[in-house]
Amino acid sequence: MRTAEGGLRERHKARRRLRILDATRELLREDPESVISTERIAERAEVSPATVYNLIGPREKIWEALADGFMDELEARLAEPGQGDPREVVRSTVQLFVSDPVVSRRMVRGWEGSGLVLDRSPHTQLLRAMADARTRGLLRADIDTDALAAVVSASCVGALHQWVAALIDDDRFLARSLFALDVALAAGASDPHRDQLLAPLRTRDAP
DSSP: OHHHHHHHHHHHHHHHHHHHHHHHHHHHHHOTTSOOOHHHHHHHHTSOHHHHHHHTOSHHHHHHHHHHHHHHHHHHHHTSTTOOSHHHHHHHHHHHHHHSHHHHHHHHHHOTTGGGTTTTHHHHHHHHHHHHHHHTTSBOTTOOHHHHHHHHHHHHHHHHHHHHTTSSOHHHHHHHHHHHHHHHHHHTBOGGGHHHHHHHHHTSOOO
16 A cells, blocks of 8 residues: 555656646746746746755756756657667757757756756767667777767767857758768778768768
């Protein structure tokens, strides 16, 4: 009985937490430059300010929780068939952020740890995709795919922050992220696939 009661409490907490994050997103979309306070979030979510603090934490933790929500969605997208190659990992990551620009821009600007925003799902998925490309012979057997994935992730974080600052638009955000990936793949290409992996670089200028 205690186990059932504990499970019910956890489900209630999870629903309230989801409602708090949904309320935060609604407030941001209604007024992108508004100050997001615990009191405003609590009022919209129909919970007490103490509940917001207890279930999520102060404002920095709210931004972090929003980032986790982005990554949860990305993991779901990348779990779909045909989404496991490196280009789809990068493309899906960019598309996720640009699909909800107000929330993603405020989250990146507001969260001090936003440089880590891609460290969970996209980076993990990219590591797997790069290792798989090496296993399939696209990349050289001696190539350090972890290092390649780290370089691509760092480049994507840089492009993300440029997009957040409105220095580049959606298309250039995607182009710069894919360019970083294509450079990394070309650098590690095996001889039989070198021309194939160099082709995207030969047919376009650097973004």
